[in-house]
Amino acid sequence: MISVAVLGAAGRMGTHVVNAVSGAxxxxxxxxxxxxxxxxxxxRAGATVAVDxxxxxxxxxNVHALIDAGIHAVVGTTGWTQEALLRVDEHxxxxxxxxxxxxxxxxxxxxLSMRFAAAAARYFESVEVIELHHPDKVDAPSGTxxxxxxxxxxxxxxxxxxxxxxxxxxxxxxxxxxxxxGVHVHAVRLRGLVAHEEILLGNxxxxxxxxxxxxxxxxxxxxxxxxxxxxxxxxxxxVGLDGYMSL
Amino acid sequence: MISVAVLGAAGRMGTHVVNAVSGAxxxxxxxxxxxxxxxxxxxRAGATVAVDxxxxxxxxxNVHALIDAGIHAVVGTTGWTQEALLRVDEHxxxxxxxxxxxxxxxxxxxxLSMRFAAAAARYFESVEVIELHHPDKVDAPSGTxxxxxxxxxxxxxxxxxxxxxxxxxxxxxxxxxxxxxGVHVHAVRLRGLVAHEEILLGNxxxxxxxxxxxxxxxxxxxxxxxxxxxxxxxxxxxVGLDGYMSL
Amino acid sequence: MISVAVLGAAGRMGTHVVNAVSGAxxxxxxxxxxxxxxxxxxxRAGATVAVDxxxxxxxxxNVHALIDAGIHAVVGTTGWTQEALLRVDEHxxxxxxxxxxxxxxxxxxxxLSMRFAAAAARYFESVEVIELHHPDKVDAPSGTxxxxxxxxxxxxxxxxxxxxxxxxxxxxxxxxxxxxxGVHVHAVRLRGLVAHEEILLGNxxxxxxxxxxxxxxxxxxxxxxxxxxxxxxxxxxxVGLDGYMSL
Amino acid sequence: MISVAVLGAAGRMGTHVVNAVSGAxxxxxxxxxxxxxxxxxxxRAGATVAVDxxxxxxxxxNVHALIDAGIHAVVGTTGWTQEALLRVDEHxxxxxxxxxxxxxxxxxxxxLSMRFAAAAARYFESVEVIELHHPDKVDAPSGTxxxxxxxxxxxxxxxxxxxxxxxxxxxxxxxxxxxxxGVHVHAVRLRGLVAHEEILLGNxxxxxxxxxxxxxxxxxxxxxxxxxxxxxxxxxxxVGLDGYMSL
Numbered sequence: 001m002i003s004v005a006v007l008g009a010a011g012r013m014g015t016h017v018v019n020a021v022s023g024a025x026x027x028x029x030x031x032x033x034x035x036x037x038x039x040x041x042x043x044r045a046g047a048t049v050a051v052d053x054x055x056x057x058x059x060x061x062n063v064h065a066l067i068d069a070g071i072h073a074v075v076g077t078t079g080w081t082q083e084a085l086l087r088v089d090e091h092x093x094x095x096x097x098x099x100x101x102x103x104x105x106x107x108x109x110x111x112l113s114m115r116f117a118a119a120a121a122r123y124f125e126s127v128e129v130i131e132l133h134h135p136d137k138v139d140a141p142s143g144t145x146x147x148x149x150x151x152x153x154x155x156x157x158x159x160x161x162x163x164x165x166x167x168x169x170x171x172x173x174x175x176x177x178x179x180x181x182g183v184h185v186h187a188v189r190l191r192g193l194v195a196h197e198e199i200l201l202g203n204x205x206x207x208x209x210x211x212x213x214x215x216x217x218x219x220x221x222x223x224x225x226x227x228x229x230x231x232x233x234x235x236x237x238x239v240g241l242d243g244y245m246s247l
Numbered sequence: 248m249i250s251v252a253v254l255g256a257a258g259r260m261g262t263h264v265v266n267a268v269s270g271a272x273x274x275x276x277x278x279x280x281x282x283x284x285x286x287x288x289x290x291r292a293g294a295t296v297a298v299d300x301x302x303x304x305x306x307x308x309n310v311h312a313l314i315d316a317g318i319h320a321v322v323g324t325t326g327w328t329q330e331a332l333l334r335v336d337e338h339x340x341x342x343x344x345x346x347x348x349x350x351x352x353x354x355x356x357x358x359l360s361m362r363f364a365a366a367a368a369r370y371f372e373s374v375e376v377i378e379l380h381h382p383d384k385v386d387a388p389s390g391t392x393x394x395x396x397x398x399x400x401x402x403x404x405x406x407x408x409x410x411x412x413x414x415x416x417x418x419x420x421x422x423x424x425x426x427x428x429g430v431h432v433h434a435v436r437l438r439g440l441v442a443h444e445e446i447l448l449g450n451x452x453x454x455x456x457x458x459x460x461x462x463x464x465x466x467x468x469x470x471x472x473x474x475x476x477x478x479x480x481x482x483x484x485x486v487g488l489d490g491y492m493s494l
Numbered sequence: 495m496i497s498v499a500v501l502g503a504a505g506r507m508g509t510h511v512v513n514a515v516s517g518a519x520x521x522x523x524x525x526x527x528x529x530x531x532x533x534x535x536x537x538r539a540g541a542t543v544a545v546d547x548x549x550x551x552x553x554x555x556n557v558h559a560l561i562d563a564g565i566h567a568v569v570g571t572t573g574w575t576q577e578a579l580l581r582v583d584e585h586x587x588x589x590x591x592x593x594x595x596x597x598x599x600x601x602x603x604x605x606l607s608m609r610f611a612a613a614a615a616r617y618f619e620s621v622e623v624i625e626l627h628h629p630d631k632v633d634a635p636s637g638t639x640x641x642x643x644x645x646x647x648x649x650x651x652x653x654x655x656x657x658x659x660x661x662x663x664x665x666x667x668x669x670x671x672x673x674x675x676g677v678h679v680h681a682v683r684l685r686g687l688v689a690h691e692e693i694l695l696g697n698x699x700x701x702x703x704x705x706x707x708x709x710x711x712x713x714x715x716x717x718x719x720x721x722x723x724x725x726x727x728x729x730x731x732x733v734g735l736d737g738y739m740s741l
Numbered sequence: 742m743i744s745v746a747v748l749g750a751a752g753r754m755g756t757h758v759v760n761a762v763s764g765a766x767x768x769x770x771x772x773x774x775x776x777x778x779x780x781x782x783x784x785r786a787g788a789t790v791a792v793d794x795x796x797x798x799x800x801x802x803n804v805h806a807l808i809d810a811g812i813h814a815v816v817g818t819t820g821w822t823q824e825a826l827l828r829v830d831e832h833x834x835x836x837x838x839x840x841x842x843x844x845x846x847x848x849x850x851x852x853l854s855m856r857f858a859a860a861a862a863r864y865f866e867s868v869e870v871i872e873l874h875h876p877d878k879v880d881a882p883s884g885t886x887x888x889x890x891x892x893x894x895x896x897x898x899x900x901x902x903x904x905x906x907x908x909x910x911x912x913x914x915x916x917x918x919x920x921x922x923g924v925h926v927h928a929v930r931l932r933g934l935v936a937h938e939e940i941l942l943g944n945x946x947x948x949x950x951x952x953x954x955x956x957x958x959x960x961x962x963x964x965x966x967x968x969x970x971x972x973x974x975x976x977x978x979x980v981g982l983d984g985y986m987s988l
Contacts (some may be wrong), residue, residue, distance in 0.1 A: 034825035095850070108864045109942070116857045116951070118988050123849045123963070126382060131422075132447075135373060135412040141422040144437040164435050165382040173427065175378075175388040175434035178420030185431040187422035189413050190449035191372040192709065200379075201850070202437035205960030208850035209951040215709060219946030222864065237663065246900075247860050247988075355617045356695070356702035363610045363704070366741050370602045370716070439956065448603070452713030455603035457610070458703040462933065462956060467698030469617065493653075494613050494741075619932040620876060625916075626941075629906040630865060635916040658931050659876040667919030669872075669882040669928035674914065680927040681916035683907050684943035685866040694873075696931035 004228055005042030005071065007062055008054035013076065013217060017051050020221035025194065028227060039065040047071055049228050060084050067091050067098055074227040075102045076220070086101040089237045099231040103241040105144070105224030109212040111241050114148050116210050117199040121152040122159035122199035132188040132196040140187035141178055145197060152199070153181030198237070251475055252278040252289035252318065254309055260323065260464060264298050267468035274475060286312040294318055296475050307331050314345055315337050321474040322349045323467070336484045346478040350447035350488040352391070353470030356459040357444070358488050361395050363457050364446040368399040369406035371455065379435040379443040384461035387434035388425055392444060399446070400428035498722055499525035499536030499565065501556055502548035507711060509571065511545050514715035521722060533559040541565055543722050554578050561585050561592055568721040569596045570714070583731045593725040597735040599638065600717030603706040604691070605735050608642050610704050611693040615646040616653035618695035618702065626682040626690040634681035635672055639691060646693070647675035745969055746772040746783035746812065748803055749795035754817065754958060758792050761962035768969060780806040786907040788812055790969050801825050808832050808839055808938055815968040816843045817961070828979045840972040844982040846885065846966030851938070855889050857951050858940040862893040863900035865942035865949065873929040873937040881928035886938060893940070894922030948986050 004021050008014040009032035021027045031045035035054075039062060042050055049072045052062050056079030066073045067088075080102055088100055093132050105111055121127050129152070131145035141149075153165050177186040195214040200207065226230065230244040251268050255261040256279035268274045278292040282301075286309060288299055296319045299309050303326030313320045314335075327349055336345055352358055368374050376399070378392035388396075410429050424433040442461040447454065470488050477491040485491065498515050502508040504525035515521045525539035533556060536544050543566045546556050550573030560567045574596055582594055599605055615621050623646070625639035635643075655666075657676050671680040689708040694701065717735050724738040733737065745762050749755040762768045772786040776795075777871075780803060783791055790813045793803050797820030807814045808829075821843055829841055832900035846852055862868050872886035872895070904923050918927040936955040943946065964982050971985040978987065 067774060074337070080941035083468075089881045096474050107947055108861075112857075112861050112864065112949060115326060116853075116861075119855075120849075120853050123853065123967075123986070125963075126436070128435050128437060130433070130435070132376065136414045138414050138416045140415050140418040141420075164436075165438060167383045167385050168434075168436065169385045170388050171387040171425075171434070173388075173425030173432075174421045175392075175425035175432050176436070177424050177433055178418075178421065178422035184435070185420075185422050186424055186435065187415075187418070188377070188433065188447060189373070189411075189415065189423070190447055190454065191412060192452055192454050192707075192713070193450035194709075195480070200435060200437055201440035203849060203960060203963050204847055205439055205955065205957035205962075206850045207437065207439050207952075207954040207956075208853060209950070209952040209954075211948075211952070212946040213686075213950075214946065215688075215948075219686070219944060221946075222866075222944050226864075245864065273877075325553075354700055355697060356700045357612075359610075359614050359617065359702060361607075363614075367602075367606050367610075370606065370739065372716075439960070441956075450602060450713060450716050452708065452710035452715075453601055453603045454705075454707040454709075455606060456703070456705040456707075458701075459706070460701040460703075460933075461699065462701075462935075463699035466697060466933070468699075469619075469697050473617070492617070517982060620930070622929050624871065624927070624929070630908045632908050632910045635911050635914075639916075658930070659932060661877045661879050662928075662930065663879045664879050665881040665919075665928070667882075667921065667926070669886075669919035669926050670920040670930070671918050671927055672912075672914030672916035678929070679916050680871070680918055680929065681798065681909075681912070682869050682871070682925070682927065682941065683867070683905075683909065683917070684869060684941055684948065685906060686943035686946055686948050694931055696933035698935075699933055701931065701933050717789045 002027050002046050002228060003030040003046050005026065005033060005045060005047035005050040007033050007050055007052040010034040011053060013053035016218060016221060017053060017224055020225060021228065024225050039069060042071060049074060049231055051224060051228060052077055063088055063100060064091055067095055070095065070098065072098055072231040073100045074224065074231055076106055078104055085237065085239060092236055097235055099234045099236065101227050101231050101238045101244065106220035106241060107214055108223050110144060110214065113197065113199065113210045113212040113245055115150055115242050117148055118151040118155040120201055120208060121155045122161050124203050126164040126202040127152055128184040128200050130186045130188065130198045132190060132193050135189040135191055136194050137189065141185045144187050146180055148184040148197065148199060149180035149185050153183050156245040248469035249274050250277040250293050250295050251275065252280060252292065252294035252297040254280050254297055254299040257281040258300060263465060263468060264300060264471055267472060268475065271472050279396060281483060286316060289318060290316040296321065296478055298475060299324055309334055310347060311338055314342055317342065317345065319345055319478040321471065321478050323353055325351055327364040330356045332484065332486060339483055344482055346483065348474050348478050348485045348491065350474065353467035353472050353488060354461055357391060357461065360444065360446065360457045360459040362396055362489050362494055364395055365398040365402040367455060368402045369408050371450050373449040374399055375431040375447050377433045377435065377445045379437060379440050381440050382436040382438055385394045385435065388432045392432050393427055394432040395444065395446065396427035396432050398402055469478050496521050496543055496722060497524040497541050498522065499527060499539065499541035499544040501527050501544055501546040504528040507547035510712060510715060511547060511718055514719060515722065519547065519721050533563060536565060538564040543568065543725055544573055545718060545722060557582055557594060558585055561589055564589065564592065566592055566725040567594045568718065568725055570600055572598055579731065579733060586730055592730055593728045593730065595721050595725050595732045595738065600714035600735060601708055602717050604638060604708065607691065607693065607704045607706040609736050610644055611642055611741055612645040612649040614695055614702060615649045616655050618697050620658040620696040621646055622678040622694050625679045625738045626684060626687050628687050629683040629685055631683065635679045639679050640674055642691065643674035643677040643679050643694060647677050685706060743768050743969060744771040744787050744789050745769065746774060746786065746788035746791040748774050748793040751775040752794060754794035757959060757962060758794060758965055761966060762969065765966050780810060780859065783812060784810040790972055791817060792965060793818055793967060804829055804841060805832055808836055811836065813839055813972040814841045815965065815972050817847055818869050819845055826978065826980060827857065833977055838976055840966050840975045840977065841971050842979045842985065847961035847982060848955055849964050851885060851955065854938065854951045854953040854987055855892055856983050858889055859892040859896040861942055861949060862896045863902050866891055867905040867943040869925040870942050871927045871929065871939045873931060873934050874935050876930040876932055878930065882926045886926050887921055889938065889940065890921035890924040890926050894924050895978055
């Protein structure tokens with residue numbers, strides 16, 4: 001049985017985490033902390049793993065406190081800078097048996113589709129990205145689509161693949177969308193949708209499409225549980241859930 | 248048995264038409280004419296219907312010659328102006344028993360999806376169009392997508408529907424695509440594709456998608472055969488194949 | 495302003511209906527009734543239209559009481575037999591100014607896709623249906639898919655279209671799915687999905703796909719509001735929401 | 742410059758291979774052999790790599806002759822038994838510098854989607870396979886779909902994943918399709934299609950879909966060229982093109 005502390009337990013994601021961990025075989029919630037609570041309670045309750053879905057302001061301090069307390073950490077809070085990651089990495093050298101996972105995305109489908117897209121991108125002449133979201137979103141394209149396009153571009157550059165062919169000479173209204181590191185990205189906004197992404201790859205006579213649909217933030221839970229189960233087996237700092245997956 | 252003359256019979260489309268008509272039950276090719284041939288041969292051969300897939304320069308003269316010869320006409324040649332259509336309409340008043348069909352698109356899937364999109368557009372809060380083509384295409388968006396977006400916009404205007412909601416305030420690279428009469432249109436170019444279009448409609452909690460894939464110009468043949476079979480039952484000028492369909 | 499009574503107002507659908515009507519321009523809820531309440535209250539509150547999402551046991555009596563009270567009725571409760579519909583039809587002859595709408599499905603996307611599929615079916619050589627639902631569903635295929643397949647089969651029979659071609663001679667495990675009135679129907683069950691249906695139509699060189707995704711029963715609300723707004727303009731009994739739509 | 746011999750050069754695939762190799766940078770065709778020609782000609786022409794798209798009857802003898810001649814072999818002919826593969830493996834011990842690639846499928850999209858599906862399958866509660874082909878196909882499901890389902894089942898078994906949930910108790914017409922090693926497989930047959938496969942994976946609140954569309958056997962050529970370029974760097978027998986890919 002893995003004893004788990006949940007930080008930010010009263011938040012929207014934290015509530016889901018408490019439910020998911022409580023319902024999972026081999027896991028139990030021993031401390032549900034929120035704003036104002038002391039991290040030391042997690043240790044007193046016997047937690048060996050902590051899950052942090054708090055806010056950018058406090059997550060870094062939380063992780064250092066967890067390391068000091070000898071507790072593995074699974075962190076879904078966003079906003080980590082490169083410098084903050086380096087400070088965690090350094091701190092972990094004092095406790096080489098501890099694992100810390102910091103992941104921007106716990107949706108397994110999203111994590112996998114990004115990995116698959118990057119792996120496939122070098123083998124296809126053309127690749128484009130379409131992301132589709134609810135119409136209340138203020139930015140376009142989505143952060144995930146930007147990240148996907150950059151990963152695709154990096155993989156193609158490393159393999160020496162030519163840019164996707166495009167004979168367009170007349171596009172007065174910008175129908176070809178955004179170009180991110182040479183990869184075309186299209187953003188659809190539609191009432192009824194939540195968060196969706198499609199990566200299209202084309203060669204003469206064939207197409208490969210990888211699509212991920214996220215309907216609900218409950219979709220992060222299988223990834224969180226995977227993190228909780230695996231973190232003790234991965235000492236040191238791991239950034240991105242795919243570091244824990246067999247691909 | 249309907250006796251058919253094919254004009255432009257040696258061209259790419261004409262060749263397909265000759266094969267399709269020859270293989271269709273109840274139809275036979277009695278004249279296959281091309282550049283330099285005399286339309287009168289169609290009449291001498293006993294044709295009651297002619298199919299014209301020639302070139303913009305000669306198609307108008309062909310149609311008037313067919314009317315004079317008392318032959319129904321099914322025309323797939325593009326480039327007809329409003330004035331040229333009016334001249335045919337006027338000429339047909341002298342021969343009220345004759346039918347002429349002039350259609351920009353004989354692909355049944357494309358014709359139907361445009362009709363369905365226009366019919367559905369007034370019932371949904373959001374609607375966007377994605378067209379996908381081979382990367383050798385020089386213009387974006389496609390003419391069909393432009394036509395679809397305008398038909399959708401007209402249907403929504405007539406029904407007094409509000410514009411699709413869109414909270415986007417930050418789109419530095421144009422990921423939201425073209426806006427045609429208020430309808431967002433996205434153009435994908437991918438090696439391996441031919442001609443594809445998807446119309447996405449969204450309401451709270453539901454999505455309706457209408458997609459048409461054209462892999463080959465053979466896809467025009469069922470529409471051509473429908474035109475040949477129906478033209479005698481539709482006296483006067485009809486523009487667009489949907490005028491012959493039960494929808 | 496249309497004054498609306500909601501019957502079954504405390505149920506899952508009824509709660510949505512109360513919220514949707516309250517939030518809609520030109521409509522107001524004047525009575526929210528539930529199990530044990532008297533229909534006469536709807537009349538006393540001045541309702542001109544009533545929405546019934548109750549249970550099969552009481553919906554028929556409700557509709558007759560509404561007719562007696564001179565209130566138009568929009569009914570989403572399922573389980574109506576042909577005989578029960580005839581009794582409503584007969585009762586309405588006494589009140590020729592009243593409208594009653596009884597609809598098995600208020601999701602506009604689902605209603606439209608069924609209509610479109612039936613309209614397109616006669617123009618394509620092949621047609622098949624795929625429905626996809628959550629894995630807790632006990633019956634396969636879904637009632638909607640059965641209904642869709644039968645509507646497609648009826649349209650093709652009426653137009654004299656041949657059965658979809660199928661050269662399969664070896665299918666030891668039943669991969670070709672169910673055959674409903676000659677139309678192949680496939681049922682997918684997948685965690686994360688809600689209710690989805692795709693109708694695939696094929697001709698040489700082209701494909702037409704019509705897909706509807708229902709993520710939430712909130713998707714019924716635009717159809718309910720359409721019914722409430724239109725019912726007074728459609729005297730007599732109407733079965734199916736498409737009777738109120740311009741297609 | 743890699744000097745290539747093409748065996749079965751007059752066949753449908755062979756013709757494509759000759760064209761593709763001729764047009765590829767860094768490759769040249771030095772011998773185009775067919776039925777009745779002597780493999781020794783390939784050696785005399787200076788070939789270092791041979792591509793074999795012949796027939797099951799002769800492909801094994803061809804490969805052994807190529808090994809004897811010191812030529813690397815890229816083989817797309819189907820019908821290899823486990824015993825025949827072992828004989829090649831054994832023969833190659835005499836020539837440890839030589840590489841032989843025997844691959845049932847050279848379509849990169851198909852190869853990748855099978856790999857991705859197997860990698861993802863252990864992380865999702867549900868997985869099903871839909872294959873779609875032209876209606877002249879006699880067997881269902883397709884060999885590729887069988888292979889995919891088995892690879893998915895093996896990956897899930899290895900990871901100790903429970904069967905996909907399915908509450909179906911009433912399916913009188915077999916809409917749930919075939920069950921291959923516990924994985925549901927659905928076969929659609931539609932005029933206009935060629936060869937398509939979709940793998941659907943679901944978790945609470947999310948779906949991952951991997952789809953591959955093959956429109957033309959030209960789609961095998963990028964995979965054949967990859968094989969030709971890589972075979973010399975992979976001594977010994979490799980079965981399956983994914984052995985040459987960075988995934």
